[in-house]
Amino acid sequence: MRILVVEDEEELAEVLVEALEEESYAVDLATTGDDADELMALNPYDLVVLDWTIPAPTGIELLRRWRTAGSEVPVLMLTGRKNIDDRVDGLDTGADDYLTKPFSFDELFARVRSLLRRRAKVLQTLRAGDLELERSSRIVTVAGEAIELAPKEFGILEFLLTRVGETVSRTELSEHVWDDSFDAMSNTIDVLIYRLRKKVDGGRQGKLLQTVKGIGYVLRPERC
Secondary structure, eight states: EEEEEEEEEHHHHHHHHHHHHHHEEEEEEEESEEEEEHHHHSOOEEEEEEETSSSSSSSHHHHHHHHHHTOOOOOEESSSOHHHHHHHHHHHTTSEEEEEEEEEHEEEEEEEEHHHHHTTTOOSSSTTTTEEEEEEEEEEEEEOOOOOOOOHHHHHHHHHHHHTTTTTEEEHHHHHSTTTTTTSSSSSSHHHHHHHHHHHHHSSSSEEEEEETTTTTEEEEOOO
């Protein structure tokens, strides 16, 4: 899943990006309203964490602009404003959730997961054959046996599990699992798919994760 963080406080922005990346999200950072607007026009984000008081256009101005243009991307508004009228104003403008500073990262992660579930309209448990992925606990099992995944391996597998039976292109993977600095032409995706295939399919009869030559990858609903 790919998240845009819009925050101009340098220290908080760095901590936010690092914390979300440790949760296996791909994260882009914008520190001004103009930068955020440009990134939104270029990339398919699954969620925006938006600070209210960034340099103009402000967070609330951006939110109003995006909603007027028809964007339905979930937006979690961050602000130091605790006045109930401000909260109502943000929600009425189109924010999906609201978090006041200072906040705990456990609460932030819970709100992020909730908004992403609401957008994807999927269950906490994703399945394909004997493969299961629990999003909240980040536990992945094959035939009931837990397997260890690196953060990007988890991100790729989670995205493929939301598209079971569909061929997913390298471009789609790079857009949803990596940030804006990723070089989609590198062999990183191939290496991670190779590692995933060994963990998901290695030594087992039938394959779930398969390559569609010249197009991308597909996670089959059953081993074949």
